Amino acid sequence: MELTKNTYRIQGVKLEDVAKNFGTPVYVYDADKIANQIKLLHKAFSGLNVRIKYAAKALTNLSILKLMRREGAGIDVVSIQEAHLGLKAGFQPDDILFTPNCVSFSEIQEAVKLGLRINIDNISILEQFGHEYHDTVPCCIRLNPHIMAGGNAKISTGHVDSKFGISILQKRHLLRIIQTYNIKVNGLHMHTGSDILDSEVFLKGAQIVFDIAHDFEDLEFLDFGSGFKVGYREGDVVTDVVALGKNLESAFQEFCKEYGRDLQVWFEPGKFLVSEAGYFLVRTNVIKTTPATVFAGVDSGLNHFIRPMMYDSYHEMVNISNPKGINRVYTIVGYICETDTLGWDRKLNEVREGDIIAIKNAGAYGFSMASNYNSRLRPAEVMIIDGQAKLIRERETFEDLIRQQVEIDI
Known part of the structure; x- marks a missing residue:
């Protein structure tokens, strides 16, 4: 991921365009x-x-x-x-x-x-x-x-x-x-x-x-x-x-x-081949200030990316929507109904509601460990190959969520 002309790109493809065209959250692989x-x-x-x-x-x-x-x-x-x-x-x-x-x-x-x-x-x-x-x-x-x-x-x-x-x-x-x-x-x-x-x-x-x-x-x-x-x-x-x-x-x-x-x-x-090739793009839903912490709440969580909560893993994060913004400290949290922290006390360019945050090293054990916890839908996957962003997994729908369920008369 390179910053050129104030825009983060992979193989010349703007990551903001990937988020715009395929929605968020979305996994992107180089x-x-x-x-x-x-x-x-x-x-x-x-x-x-x-x-x-x-x-x-x-x-x-x-x-x-x-x-x-x-x-x-x-x-x-x-x-x-x-x-x-x-x-x-x-x-x-x-x-x-x-x-x-x-x-x-x-x-x-x-x-x-x-x-x-x-x-x-x-x-x-x-x-x-x-x-x-x-x-x-x-x-x-x-x-x-x-x-x-x-x-x-x-x-x-x-x-x-x-x-x-x-x-x-x-x-x-x-x-x-x-x-x-x-x-x-x-x-x-x-x-x-x-x-x-x-x-x-x-x-x-x-x-x-x-x-x-x-x-x-x-x-x-x-x-x-x-x-x-x-x-x-x-x-x-x-x-x-x-x-x-x-x-x-x-x-x-x-x-x-x-x-x-x-x-x-x-x-x-496994990880050696795909970890650094993967980026997880999430959109900021809300900025919440408490007496101790400024939270950036995003449209994903441990249901899609469990490594920080399961392994205490560190993943660098970048606000790709505001690369020249002043640095501030945020704790990045998800929308799952339990403690759901993706990154603690991160110095990021000022994060505004609607900004896209790219989580690095997300290629390994990211989507493959994703779940439907909280009945959330799993994200899309995109591969950037030969200078083009190509969809390689569609985002789940509600119909996918209930496809295997069998309703009985109660």
Whole structure:
């Protein structure tokens, strides 16, 4: 988002025009930014046989998935519904890694029928998988390395108390099951969660996977998840993926030499690809002054953008309607009937009723976590691609809200 001629633009498109033409609230995604993030990862890991699998849960709009496919990425999905979205977007089954958690075995069976790559993260499912398929269907094993990667506890997934993955302390049990059922394991997977600040933590987890990998003869790839940190504030420390690529390259090449053949390296970035590409545009409904605070109440809330309330996440905000206004301090709140704060004590150019506020870093876990709480309708989504703003999801209507409800005689 650039400020040119007192107007905020993406690829030359005025964001105020997007709000005018498509209404608010509205999610806006910059296709060029997504494509550049994919290119950055390929460049950072150019010394490795790398595959990028977009973590679709971050943003599952079909047009976003089609963009990922166009840019050469596969996808990682966590539900059978995400898998069907991926297939509808044109991905081949072999390009889709299915990494569910705590699902029924019937969902695993459906994924096998679809031809997806299967990633198993618990002993119970692995035993059922082995009993059903033996060595006829290969699978990947998700390991829990018992590492705290950083960030909010709710998005850290590789620690000892996490529900994700098979503990490395269960290695003997794991190997016994694989041997008993003659399971073919073609990949090992590790994901520590989001907001990796220290590449050394990442490499420590990789070394754990390297050590365990020697117990598996049929590996084709090692999947290191993602968790690359993006910047939310000016001056934020972010993951230096180029430096990480150089360090991982030497360590991985040494491992492959010991293993006896070259393997692929997989990553599953979600937030890293789409977070900074997304902007959430909201309109100011009211300016409310109290003895302690000046509130700017907007036409959205935690129903559309839950991250600040759920994760205490910080998202920079810009008043795109008044870029030259005097700076004042506001607390930005939503219209949901409970504490619903999007940003505390923010210095913004003077906000007037009717002004459009752009919330940055809204591409990941924004719309995908939106709900109809308070019976509010979910917003529209727009992609700016090739210098044009294109609608990629219509705004919900009241008919959408009640479509699945069944009225009974009372």
